[in-house]
Every structure is written in structure tokens, then in C-alpha cells.
Amino acid sequence: xxxxxVGLGVVTVAVLATSRPAMAADAAPTFTKDVAPILFEKCVSxxxxxxxxxxxxxxxxxxxxxxxxxxxxxxxxxxxxxxSDDPVxxxxxxxxxxxxxxxxxxxxxxLGSPExxxxxxxTLPALADGWRMGTPDVVLDGGAFTVAAQPRSVYxxxxxxxxxxxxxxxxxxxxxxxxxxxxxxANVLVKDDAIGQAxxxxxxxxxxxxTYPAGVAKLLPKGATLNLDMHYNxxxxxxxxxGTRIALSFAKRQVRQIAITAQSSNNQxxxxxxxxxxxxxxxPFEFKEDSHILxxxxxxxxxxxxxxxxxxxxxxxxxxxxxxxxxxxxxxxxYVLAEPVAAPRGSRLEAVAHWDxxxxxxxxxxxxxxxxxGPEILNAYFxxxxxxxxxxxxxxx
Ligand code: HEC
Numbered sequence: 001x002x003x004x005x006v007g008l009g010v011v012t013v014a015v016l017a018t019s020r021p022a023m024a025a026d027a028a029p030t031f032t033k034d035v036a037p038i039l040f041e042k043c044v045s046x047x048x049x050x051x052x053x054x055x056x057x058x059x060x061x062x063x064x065x066x067x068x069x070x071x072x073x074x075x076x077x078x079x080x081x082x083x084s085d086d087p088v089x090x091x092x093x094x095x096x097x098x099x100x101x102x103x104x105x106x107x108x109x110x111l112g113s114p115e116x117x118x119x120x121x122x123t124l125p126a127l128a129d130g131w132r133m134g135t136p137d138v139v140l141d142g143g144a145f146t147v148a149a150q151p152r153s154v155y156x157x158x159x160x161x162x163x164x165x166x167x168x169x170x171x172x173x174x175x176x177x178x179x180x181x182x183x184x185x186a187n188v189l190v191k192d193d194a195i196g197q198a199x200x201x202x203x204x205x206x207x208x209x210x211t212y213p214a215g216v217a218k219l220l221p222k223g224a225t226l227n228l229d230m231h232y233n234x235x236x237x238x239x240x241x242x243g244t245r246i247a248l249s250f251a252k253r254q255v256r257q258i259a260i261t262a263q264s265s266n267n268q269x270x271x272x273x274x275x276x277x278x279x280x281x282x283x284p285f286e287f288k289e290d291s292h293i294l295x296x297x298x299x300x301x302x303x304x305x306x307x308x309x310x311x312x313x314x315x316x317x318x319x320x321x322x323x324x325x326x327x328x329x330x331x332x333x334x335y336v337l338a339e340p341v342a343a344p345r346g347s348r349l350e351a352v353a354h355w356d357x358x359x360x361x362x363x364x365x366x367x368x369x370x371x372x373x374g375p376e377i378l379n380a381y382f383x384x385x386x387x388x389x390x391x392x393x394x395x396x397x
Contacts, residue, residue: 003112003291004024005377009267009300010113011347012050012204014083014348019183026185028108028111028114028122029104029105029111030108030114030115030116030117031060031063031108031109031113031114031115031116031119031294032060032115032116032117032118032119032120032122033100033116033117034108035063035104035105035108035317036060036121036122037100037122038097038104038105039057039058039063040058040117040122040124040125041125041239042080042095042097043057043079043080043099044056044057044058044125045132046080046223048204048263048385051180052173054079054330058072058124059160060115062351064113064268067109067113068109068343070109071105071106071109071110074097074101074102074105074106074143075102075106077096077097077102080095080096080097081095081172081308081325081328082095082096082331082333083207083324083327083328083333084092084322084324084333084335085323085325086324087103088308088320088323089320089321089322089323089335089337090320090336090337090338090339091093091336091337092336092337092338093333093335093340095265099218102275103281104306109126111306119124124301124342129274129286131174131176131192131209131247132174132209133172133173133174133209133211133247133249134172134249135246136172136174136247137250138163138247138248138249138250139245139247139248139380140160140226140245140246140248141160141243141245141246142160142178142228142230142243142244142246143158143243144178144240144241144243145158145178145230145240145241145243145244146239147182147232147234147238147239147240147241148234148238149234149236149237149238150234150236151233151234151236151323152234152235152365153184153231153232153233153235154231154232154233154234155229155230155232156228156229156230156241157227157229157230158228158230158244159191159224159225159226159227159228160225160226160228160246160395161382162220162223162224162226163224164222164223165219165222166222167219167220167222168219168220168221168222168248168250169198169217169218169220169250169251169255169258170212170218170219170220170249170250170251171211171212171217171219171249171250171251171255172202172209172212172247172249173188173200173201173208173209173210173246173247173248173249174201174209174210174246174247175187175188175201175202175203175245175246176203176242176245176247177203177241177244177245177246178241178242178243178244179241179242179378180188180246181230182234182235182241183203183230183231183241183244184204184229184230184231184232184233184240184330185202185203185204185230185231185332186202186204186229186231186244187199187201187202187203187228187229188200188202188226188227188228188229188246189226189227189229189259190195190218190219190220190221190224190225190226190227191224191225191226191227192221192223192224192225194254195219195220195221197227197261198218198219198260198261199219199261199297199381200218200226201246202297202332203244204330204331204333208291210290210334212259212294213340215255215256215257216255216256216257216258216259216294216385217250217251217255217257217258217259218258218259218282219229219258219259220248226246228246230246232356236312249346253271254391254392255388255391255392256390256391257385257386257389257390257391258385258386258389258391259294259383259384260383260384260385261381261382262285262349262381262382262383262384263282263285263379263380263381263382264283264284264285264309264349264351264377264380265282265283265351265378265381265383266281266282266283266352266378266381267373267377267378268280268373269355269371269372269373269376269377269378270358270370270371270372270373271355271357271371271372271374271376272369272370273354273357273368273369273370274357274358274359274367275355275357275358276356276357276358276361276369277305277354277356278354278355278356278357279352279353280352280353280355280356280378281350281351281352282350282351282353282378282380284312284348284350284354285348285349285350285382286346286347286348286350287345287346287347287348287384288324288344288345289345289386289387289388290342290343290344290345290386290388291342291343291344291345291384291385291386291387292340292341292342292343292382292384292385292387293311293321293337293340293341293343293349293382293383293384294336294337294340294382294384294385295334295335295336295337295382295383296309296321296322296334296335296380296381296382297332297334297335297379297381297382298322298324298335298351298353298379298380298381299377299378299379299380299381300327300355300376300378300379301329301359301375301376301377302354302361302363302364302365302379303355303356303361303363303364303371303376304327304329304330304353304354304355304356304376305326305327305353305354305355305356305361306324306325306326306327306353306354307322307324307327307334307351307352307353307354307378307380308320308324308349308351308352308353309321309322309323309349309350309351309380309382310349310352311343311347311348311349312339312347312348312349312350313344314344314345314346314347319336321341322335327353328363329363340385343384349382351378351380353378353380355371355376357369357371
């Protein structure tokens with residue numbers, strides 16, 4: 001019996017070898033050579049111990065039990081998460097897999113997910129358990145915060161006074177919640193009489209570090225207060241958040257331009273119960289000077305359905321710059337344009353969003369509720385620079 005099996009095996013190999021010459025053996029993807037590089041580049045920033053991914057994927061032993069789930073998630077393009085749609089906009093932080101990376105994972109899974117020789121394994125990227133942005137200049141701490149025992153959506157509003165003696169220019173910022181298990185998001189805003197409110201960074205599954213292009217920075221005026229806008233889902237238990245931390249790095253040389261936060265938003269929201277396609281247009285933002293748009297930071301809540309940003313040129317031509325056809329309030333990304341988009345003087349940026357307050361929306365906590373502004377928002381933030389600004393020449397603002 002054992003002898004016969006061996007014989008059959010040999011025959012099978014021979015048939016394979018003749019029907020698929022060359023390819024069969026050497027093109028079969030292995031974990032160490034073909035799959036690990038993809039996971040290390042695209043997955044382990046979240047799928048590692050201490051991060052938000054539900055399981056670590058940093059080794060063959062860790063990935064092996066998840067092969068079917070990984071195959072399904074990458075084939076359906078739900079992992080890595082990303083909301084913007086092609087072909088609108090090219091974003092430098094777009095994490096999606098290429099078609100060939102997806103095909104590699106599919107083939108690897110279909111061929112029995114072999115490990116491959118250990119010598120092929122690339123080194124795991126050195127993702128510090130600390131900060132993704134590198135070593136910060138300062139770390140500010142929001143302090144402990146008691147979260148009320150509600151199932152979900154407990155909001156925190158925490159002010160942090162800064163004590164810098166002069167204006168600072170933020171080149172990188174990152175937010176780390178005290179506990180990721182029940183922190184849904186943490187936004188950091190600068191509050192200042194002169195510049196009003198400006199968002200500098202935010203944490204949510206998907207968000208985190210933010211770095212500006214060379215020569216561009218966010219102004220942190222002397223004496224400004226940072227405000228932490230927290231959203232917790234404490235799951236019905238009272239919790240004590242040990243404290244959200246904010247890491248900042250400041251410009252070492254003089255910056256040329258300030259990244260200005262603006263928005264095309266709308267507070268006039270009143271969604272009827274059960275309405276499946278409620279529309280609101282954000283107040284258009286008009287560029288007073290020739291400018292360049294850097295990033296988009298759209299925000300809606302559970303009933304958000306889709307959102308689009310359009311630039312309307314002075315001659316009326318319209319160009320869509322960001323399209324999110326399926327909103328998911330759990331993934332709050334900054335969409336960083338690979339090439340800043342020129343917005344000439346007199347052009348307007350306009351956001352249009354829809355909400356689904358019907359039972360068909362799986363995130364909807366209550367389709368029978370009429371929903372005003374507050375529980376739902378249209379905050380179509382973006383950042384831009386003014387072309388003529390050159391602080392290094394002291395021509396200012
Ligand atoms: C931005 C963070 C992030 C990145 C990057 C990311 N994931 Fe995930 N992943 C998550 C989170 C959070 C969940 C759980 C919530 C969910 O499913 O939406 C998840 C869920 C999954 C699941 C489902 C697990 C289950 O319980 O069935 C699989 C499989 C998966 N990820 C694989 C991947 C792979 C493969 C990659 C890279 C190609 C990747 N993820 C990249 C955050 C991430």
C-alpha cells in the first residue's frame with residue numbers, strides 16, 4: 001500500500017511536469033519569498049501586536065491560520081482599508097495592493113500556502129512600538145479621562161495648554177490613544193483666537209501620523225491651546241482612558257508656507273427617519289489667491305453614505321478631486337494628494353455628501369430616528385497653501 005502511493009505520486013508529478021512545463025515548480029509563490037514582502041509593506045503596520053488589527057501577521061506561523069481570510073479580504077479589496085475610488089485623485093498614502101500582489105496571494109493560498117526557505121524572508125520593517133513619524137520633538141499628554149458607562153459614542157473634550165514661548169511650525173504630528181480597544185477616534189485641533197480652529201492630526205483605525213511636504217508646516221501659535229476631540233465606544237462599561245498622547249516635530253529650518261485648514265461644510269442637517277439618500281452640499285470655499293490643495297480630511301458619522309469634493313474653476317469647469325462612493329465612518333483617512341492640485345484665485349471647492357438613514361445601512365444605530373446636525377455632520381476639511389506665501393523671504397501671508 002505505501003509503495004503504491006509513492007508510485008502514484010511520481011506519476012502525478014510527471015503529468016504536471018509535461019502539461020505545465022517550466023512554470024509549475026519555480027513559479028509557485030512561497031510565504032518567505034513572495035507573500036511576506038507584501039504583508040510587511042501593506043499589512044503589519046496594523047496587523048501586529050499592540051496595533052488595531054485583530055490578529056498579527058508578522059510571521060508564517062501567525063499568517064498560516066488566516067490564509068483563507070487573507071485571500072478573501074485582499075480579493076474583495078477590503079484590506080488594506082481605503083475609501084477613495086479610482087480614477088479620481090492619486091494619493092501618496094494610498095495603501096492598496098496592486099493587481100499582481102493580489103494575484104500572488106491568491107496563487108499562494110490556492111497552492112497550499114507553502115512557507116518556503118527561511119533565508120528568503122525579508123526583515124520585518126522596524127516599526128517602533130512608539131511613533132511612526134520617527135522621534136518627536138515633544139510629546140503632550142491629554143491626561144486621564146473617565147469614560148461614562150454607555151454602549152457607544154461617548155465624547156470627550158480635553159484642552160491641553162501649550163507653553164511654547166514663540167510660534168512653532170509643525171512638520172509632523174501623530175496621535176496615540178491611551179487605549180485603542182475602546183477609542184474610536186481622537187482629533188487634535190489647534191484653538192487660537194487669530195487662526196480659529198485647525199485640525200492638526202487625528203487617530204482612528206487607519207489614521208495616525210501626518211507629515212507635511214518639505215517647506216510646508218502647520219502653525220502652532222504661541223500660547224495656543226490644543227484640543228482633543230475624543231470619541232469612545234466603551235461597550236457599556238465605565239473606563240478610565242489613561243491619556244491620549246500627541247507627538248509633534250517642529251521645523252528645524254525656516255518654513256516657506258503654512259498648511260491652512262479649510263472646509264466646505266454644512267450644519268443644516270435634518271435627515272428624515274428611514275431616508276436612504278439624503279443630500280447636502282457643503283458651503284463652497286472660495287480661494288482668494290492662487291493656491292494648491294494638499295490633503296482632504298472628510299468627516300461624517302455612521303449614517304454617511306458617500307462624499308465627493310469638486311473644484312469649480314472660475315470659468316465654471318468642474319473637476320472631481322476626491323470620490324468616496326462608500327463611506328465607512330470607521331476608517332478616517334487623510335487623503336494626501338501625490339501632486340498638490342492648483343486652485344486658481346476665484347475657484348471654489350465644494351463637497352457633496354449623502355446619508356443613508358434606512359435600515360439597509362448596517363452601521364445605522366436607529367433608522368426610526370430623525371437625525372439633526374450633531375449626531376450627523378458634514379465636515380469636508382481640506383488643507384491648502386497659498387502660492388505667493390514665502391515666509392523665508394518675509395513677504396508673509
Ligand atoms: C489600517 C490598518 C489595517 C491595515 C493596513 C490592514 N488591516 Fe486588516 N484589519 C484591520 C482591522 C482594524 C480589522 C478588523 C476590523 C475589520 O474587519 O474591519 C482587520 C481585519 C482583517 C481581516 C479579517 C479578520 C477576521 O476576523 O476575519 C483580515 C483577513 C485582514 N484584516 C487582513 C489584512 C491584510 C492581508 C492586510 C494587508 C494586505 C491588511 N489586513 C491590512 C486593520 C488593518
